[in-house]
Amino acid sequence: MRHIISILLENEAGALSRVAGLFSARGYNIESLTVAPTEDASLSRMTIVTTGSEDVLEQITKQLNKLVDVVKVVDLSEAAHSERELMLIKVRATGKDREEMKRMADIFRGRIIDVTDSTYVIELTGTGNKLDSFIAALDAGLILETVRTGVCGIGRGDRILKV
Amino acid sequence: MTLTGAEIVIRCLQEEKVDYVFGYPGGSVLHIYDELFKQDDIKHILVRHEQAAVHAADAYSRSSDRVGVALVTSGPGVTNAVTGIATAYMDSIPMVVLCGQVPTYYIGQDAFQECDTVGITRPCVKHNFLVKDVKDLAATMKKAFHIAKTGRPGPVVVDIPKDITANKCEFDYPASVQMRSYNPVVKGHLGQIKKAVQMLLEAKQPIIYTGGGVVLSDASEKLVKLAKRLNFPVTNTLMGLGGYPATDKQFVGMLGMHGTYEANMTMQHADVVLAIGARFDDRVIGNPEHFGEVARKIIHVDIDPSSISKRVKVDVPIVGNVPDVLDELLKLLEESGKAAPDVSAWWQQIDAWRGKNCLGYKQKSLIEPQYVVEKLYEVTGGDAFITSDVGQHQMFAAQYYKFDKPRRWINSGGLGTMGVGLPYAMGVLFANPGAQVACITGEGSIQMCIQELSTCKQFELPVKIINLNNGMLGMVRQWQEMFYSKRYSQSYVTSIPDFVKLAEAYGHVGMRIEKPEDVEPALKKAFTEYKDRLVFMDFIIDPEANVFPMVAAGKGLSEMILSEDL
Numbered sequence: 001m002r003h004i005i006s007i008l009l010e011n012e013a014g015a016l017s018r019v020a021g022l023f024s025a026r027g028y029n030i031e032s033l034t035v036a037p038t039e040d041a042s043l044s045r046m047t048i049v050t051t052g053s054e055d056v057l058e059q060i061t062k063q064l065n066k067l068v069d070v071v072k073v074v075d076l077s078e079a080a081h082s083e084r085e086l087m088l089i090k091v092r093a094t095g096k097d098r099e100e101m102k103r104m105a106d107i108f109r110g111r112i113i114d115v116t117d118s119t120y121v122i123e124l125t126g127t128g129n130k131l132d133s134f135i136a137a138l139d140a141g142l143i144l145e146t147v148r149t150g151v152c153g154i155g156r157g158d159r160i161l162k163v
Numbered sequence: 164m165t166l167t168g169a170e171i172v173i174r175c176l177q178e179e180k181v182d183y184v185f186g187y188p189g190g191s192v193l194h195i196y197d198e199l200f201k202q203d204d205i206k207h208i209l210v211r212h213e214q215a216a217v218h219a220a221d222a223y224s225r226s227s228d229r230v231g232v233a234l235v236t237s238g239p240g241v242t243n244a245v246t247g248i249a250t251a252y253m254d255s256i257p258m259v260v261l262c263g264q265v266p267t268y269y270i271g272q273d274a275f276q277e278c279d280t281v282g283i284t285r286p287c288v289k290h291n292f293l294v295k296d297v298k299d300l301a302a303t304m305k306k307a308f309h310i311a312k313t314g315r316p317g318p319v320v321v322d323i324p325k326d327i328t329a330n331k332c333e334f335d336y337p338a339s340v341q342m343r344s345y346n347p348v349v350k351g352h353l354g355q356i357k358k359a360v361q362m363l364l365e366a367k368q369p370i371i372y373t374g375g376g377v378v379l380s381d382a383s384e385k386l387v388k389l390a391k392r393l394n395f396p397v398t399n400t401l402m403g404l405g406g407y408p409a410t411d412k413q414f415v416g417m418l419g420m421h422g423t424y425e426a427n428m429t430m431q432h433a434d435v436v437l438a439i440g441a442r443f444d445d446r447v448i449g450n451p452e453h454f455g456e457v458a459r460k461i462i463h464v465d466i467d468p469s470s471i472s473k474r475v476k477v478d479v480p481i482v483g484n485v486p487d488v489l490d491e492l493l494k495l496l497e498e499s500g501k502a503a504p505d506v507s508a509w510w511q512q513i514d515a516w517r518g519k520n521c522l523g524y525k526q527k528s529l530i531e532p533q534y535v536v537e538k539l540y541e542v543t544g545g546d547a548f549i550t551s552d553v554g555q556h557q558m559f560a561a562q563y564y565k566f567d568k569p570r571r572w573i574n575s576g577g578l579g580t581m582g583v584g585l586p587y588a589m590g591v592l593f594a595n596p597g598a599q600v601a602c603i604t605g606e607g608s609i610q611m612c613i614q615e616l617s618t619c620k621q622f623e624l625p626v627k628i629i630n631l632n633n634g635m636l637g638m639v640r641q642w643q644e645m646f647y648s649k650r651y652s653q654s655y656v657t658s659i660p661d662f663v664k665l666a667e668a669y670g671h672v673g674m675r676i677e678k679p680e681d682v683e684p685a686l687k688k689a690f691t692e693y694k695d696r697l698v699f700m701d702f703i704i705d706p707e708a709n710v711f712p713m714v715a716a717g718k719g720l721s722e723m724i725l726s727e728d729l
């Protein structure tokens with residue numbers, strides 16, 4: 001099962017490697033990991049997408065909580081939540097493909113944020129699935145480069161992760 | 164008052180009432196050593212290898228209720244210390260290891276004796292710190308001691324660059340620690356404890372199974388109260404020995420790979436298991452699937468939530484500090500007004516298992532290792548601190564020395580580190596001056612930290628080394644005999660030194676004992692005539708002696724192999 005784990009941790013040097021090290025040492029999967037400071041600069045918020053059985057997930061949460069730098073841990077996927085990922089994708093945009101690329105970006109509600117004679121950079125946000133579909137919808141030969149942030153997520157409504 | 168970082172380190176140690184620091188100097192800790200020189204409160208114990216400094220600090224903690232401290236230099240000092248740190252980590256031993264580091268402005272430049280201490284030690288510490296500003300030093304030291312000894316204890320490393328020890332700032336030692344990210348649970352959940360009481364009162368075939376957590380939290384007396392109140396059988400893990408008095412009639416012995424027949428059978432067939440400060444590890448319950456074949460209810464008390472339901476599913480998890488939870492259990496039992504359940508039929512069954520006399524062995528013309536441990540038990544009145552190394556001798560020590568008190572049995576259970584025995588004995592003697600201390604070891608293990616005979620001479624430490632010399636890496640040989648068709652690949656040790664001469668060369672007393680009838684007189688002599696000396700007793704033992712009972716790796720608890728002597 002896929003799970004999205006949100007972690008609040010002290011914004012200290014080495015905190016990221018403690019979390020990443022824990023996952024590799026205990027053989028847990030990381031599908032994606034994103035981290036950045038929160039509105040309170042002393043705290044970072046990390047989102048990890050992982051897969052595993054209920055037992056493994058229970059251990060992951062407990063082991064994360066054990067790390068001295070970790071303040072709070074929640075499994076977002078346990079209840080209603082929103083998730084988003086950002087992708088920047090550079091595509092070849094010449095001749096008839098130029099119009100087609102613009103059209104595809106529009107359909108997926110992407111934005112073109114850089115334009116040259118022969119390329120576009122398209123910015124797209126959405127769930128991982130949506131980004132995957134966008135890539136699948138393009139002619140693979142026209143994709144020059146992609147970069148994705150990995151998933152970040154937040155609980156819906158009153159579900160708030162704060163110290 | 165402004166102080167240098169080095170002065171601050173010493174002041175912090177004084178504030179923590181540290182009396183001994185086990186260490187070894189080098190370039191990046193010279194400022195700290197200079198400050199050590201200028202004061203008398205803290206005594207520095209110069210070892211001969213950093214691994215031993217950490218082991219000694221670790222045993223200082225294990226054998227007392229204080230926090231051991233080690234001090235090593237950067238680079239090789241730290242890498243030598245890693246085995247000691249990992250050993251303490253696996254057994255949850257509170258300890259603070261101070262490491263020198265190259266100056267902050269050299270970090271990352273492959274400077275002389277630089278290594279990534281925080282990176283190397285990260286997976287084997289409870290927490291570690293790199294101090295980047297002298298202003299953070301005192302608060303970091305305070306946190307280090309706090310984290311080491313609270314919650315599930317463990318080693319904490321503080322990495323201190325050399326320039327930090329020269330820089331100055333105001334010294335202010337914080338009175339307390341507030342960390343939003345670190346708040347270990349103390350009290351167990353009342354609802355869960357109530358459920359546990361109910362379950363215990365309805366048990367027909369119960370067992371109390373306890374581990375290192377009872378010893379580390381000094382909960383033995385409360386455990387005894389609970390066991391007496393319920394009249395349940397008690398078993399201890401290797402790490403838990405002494406947590407419950409071994410000579411008490413409710414004690415069924417150690418369980419696990421080399422546990423007693425009765426302990427393993429009782430555990431396997433119990434309908435209610437009360438696990439306290441233990442973690443159902445592979446050496447204890449063997450194959451979890453086999454263990455799971457019998458339906459039973461498990462109540463698990465542990466301070467570390469991640470130990471619960473890690474290897475077996477638990478019915479009643481109770482996260483909390485063991486003594487607090489035991490208090491609560493006892494209180495609720497009293498309030499229930501109910502008598503303990505009738506477990507007399509269960510005791511009959513257990514007594515039948517006991518009848519196997521699974522630790523019996525045959526005396527031969529050679530010295531049997533079991534016999535040496537039994538005699539040691541008698542000669543020391545059962546009241547010595549016993550350290551051990553890792554191998555057959557360790558298991559014989561655990562099986563045949565009956566520990567009635569906690570913190571008397573000092574060994575590396577989790578990591579299984581050969582070489583700990585002698586430095587452990589040193590640490591024990593600093594924490595318990597004047598105590599009887601014996602190190603039960605093998606000719607393989609003792610050679611892994613043999614250089615500490617020199618430290619023992621310098622500080623006149625009267626350790627009694629019981630070398631069960633089988634001329635073999637016996638535990639390896641046993642597995643090869645049983646599971647590799649007697650292909651003894653590299654388990655035979657050649658060119659073993661003359662330990663008597665070796666001991667004498669270091670300024671100690673050496674004895675070689677080759678006949679069973681000489682065992683007792685030699686031990687008596689060592690503990691009376693040579694009471695104040697280190698005595699290296701080289702017992703030439705039966706090289707074919709094996710450790711039984713045995714649950715082979717991957718097998719179930721009730722699938723024990725018993726000795727052919729029975």
Ligand SMILES: Cc1ncc(C[n+]2csc(CCOP(=O)(O)OP(=O)(O)O)c2C)c(N)n1
Pocket residue numbers: 552553554555556557579580581582604605606607608609631633635636637638639
């Ligand atoms: C540092 C280390 N290396 C290797 C091992 C694997 N090992 C476990 S027991 C053992 C043999 C120990 O021999 P000895 O000290 O003579 O004890 P004996 O089993 O003969 O009593 C070995 C090599 C270990 N536990 N620790």
Ligand SMILES: [Mg+2]
Pocket residue numbers: 554605606607631632633634635636637
């Ligand atoms: Mg041996």
